Amino acid sequence: MGNLKEKFAKIYDKYVDKIYRFVFLKVESQEIAEDLTSIVFTKGWKKFKKGEDIKNISAYLYQIARAEIANYHRERAKFPTISTEATQIPIVDPKPNSEQTQEFQSDLVTIKNCLAKLNNNYQDVLVWRYIDGYSNKEIAEMLGKSKGAVRVMIHRALKELKELCNEIRFSGS
Amino acid sequence: MDERQLIKKIKTLKQIKPNKDWVSFTKREIFGEKGEIKESPNLRTTLGWLFTPVQRPALVVRTLIAGVLILAGVFVYLYLGALTSQIVQLPFIAEKRAEVEAMKTSLAEIQVSLVEIKSSLNNLKNTRNLSQALSVTEVIRATANRGEETVKQIKAGSPPKKVLATLTEVENTLKELKESSYHIQKEMIENLLADLKKRDLTEEDQERLGKAQEYYNEGRYTEAMILIQRIGNNN
Numbered sequence: 278m279g280n281l282k283e284k285f286a287k288i289y290d291k292y293v294d295k296i297y298r299f300v301f302l303k304v305e306s307q308e309i310a311e312d313l314t315s316i317v318f319t320k321g322w323k324k325f326k327k328g329e330d331i332k333n334i335s336a337y338l339y340q341i342a343r344a345e346i347a348n349y350h351r352e353r354a355k356f357p358t359i360s361t362e363a364t365q366i367p368i369v370d371p372k373p374n375s376e377q378t379q380e381f382q383s384d385l386v387t388i389k390n391c392l393a394k395l396n397n398n399y400q401d402v403l404v405w406r407y408i409d410g411y412s413n414k415e416i417a418e419m420l421g422k423s424k425g426a427v428r429v430m431i432h433r434a435l436k437e438l439k440e441l442c443n444e445i446r447f448s449g450s
Numbered sequence: 451m452d453e454r455q456l457i458k459k460i461k462t463l464k465q466i467k468p469n470k471d472w473v474s475f476t477k478r479e480i481f482g483e484k485g486e487i488k489e490s491p492n493l494r495t496t497l498g499w500l501f502t503p504v505q506r507p508a509l510v511v512r513t514l515i516a517g518v519l520i521l522a523g524v525f526v527y528l529y530l531g532a533l534t535s536q537i538v539q540l541p542f543i544a545e546k547r548a549e550v551e552a553m554k555t556s557l558a559e560i561q562v563s564l565v566e567i568k569s570s571l572n573n574l575k576n577t578r579n580l581s582q583a584l585s586v587t588e589v590i591r592a593t594a595n596r597g598e599e600t601v602k603q604i605k606a607g608s609p610p611k612k613v614l615a616t617l618t619e620v621e622n623t624l625k626e627l628k629e630s631s632y633h634i635q636k637e638m639i640e641n642l643l644a645d646l647k648k649r650d651l652t653e654e655d656q657e658r659l660g661k662a663q664e665y666y667n668e669g670r671y672t673e674a675m676i677l678i679q680r681i682g683n684n685n
Contacts, residue, residue: 408460443451
């Protein structure tokens with residue numbers, strides 16, 4: 278068990294930022310992203326400690342994350358809650374100048390909101406390709422699609438995102 | 451904006467990172483390591499399970515059921531009640547000084563925890579389930595009330611000056627906590643009422659909403675909250 282714990286601790290350290298970011302980009306607040314991310318890893322650990330064979334751990338974690346995000350949105354649609362849009366993005370090293378930070382924050386919020394308007398698969402491929410740095414092959418494995426299909430998806434997602442973003446003026450553009 | 455610039459913008463999202471404290475807290479929590487941490491037995495560690503989740507407000511709402519917190523409140527009450535009797539019986543001679551010091555430390559730790567709860571209260575507004583968050587504010591308020599009563603009882607037992615000073619601090623923080631939770635509860639109910647008014651509700655829920663609004667106007671937030679929570683649960 279100790280060995281498994283150690284192994285999963287390493288997995289946690291390696292993926293926590295990525296999964297958190299992946300979730301955060303699809304929900305309204307930091308708190309919700311934290312809740313869902315902790316559920317992802319708790320579920321991951323439950324399966325991992327049973328010694329079950331997980332062939333592709335990142336694919337597995339993202340699979341749980343996608344399911345949890347979908348559950349969250351389903352629940353949210355069922356019960357009355359107040360919709361809030363993130364106005365502050367959690368970043369580690371804000372720029373020293375407060376004006377620059379504000380500008381930067383506003384750009385982050387804008388791109389986050391544009392991304393959120395894409396369909397889920399388009400959002401995911403863009404995040405995996407350009408933020409997490411996965412190759413088309415790795416993304417194809419995660420989605421259970423061919424490399425070619427992923428390439429096309431990325432191309433279409435970028436095109437759609439470009440149209441959405443061009444409607445909004447970024448600071449400094 | 452061309453594709454290259456767009457990709458650059460997407461890449462800026464790499465800077466989104468979770469809070470470091472949350473990362474390490476969650477890691478410990480996943481592996482269930484909280485219980486394995488050895489600390490000297492004192493009041494705060496005894497009540498650790500009550501205070502720790504409040505350091506993560508997002509977690510409070512999801513995992514803590516109100517009943518557990520109420521129980522925790524009772525536990526605080528009973529525990530401090532036991533301390534009260536200790537104080538009353540203390541002859542305040544030199545050998546008992548250490549016990550007084552220990553109690554003073556424990557009270558100071560409660561004070562720190564109360565301040566943490568107070569500062570976390572604001573985050574409740576951002577949680578995914580406002581209805582549950584409302585319950586948490588109610589429980590916090592009830593716990594603060596019980597705490598105040600307990601402090602009064604301890605004070606009535608003429609505790610030593612050192613303890614009295616810390617007690618007064620705890621008492622003040624409890625008061626502030628009660629007020630903060632009251633205001634946050636008010637704000638959340640206000641927002642929920644406004645949000646519910648925009649929705650298509652069944653006739654039954656419309657009635658509940660109307661009644662909840664009445665209670666809210668009369669300052670009866672607990673009753674308003676109960677009715678709001680019943681809206682949408684017609685099965």
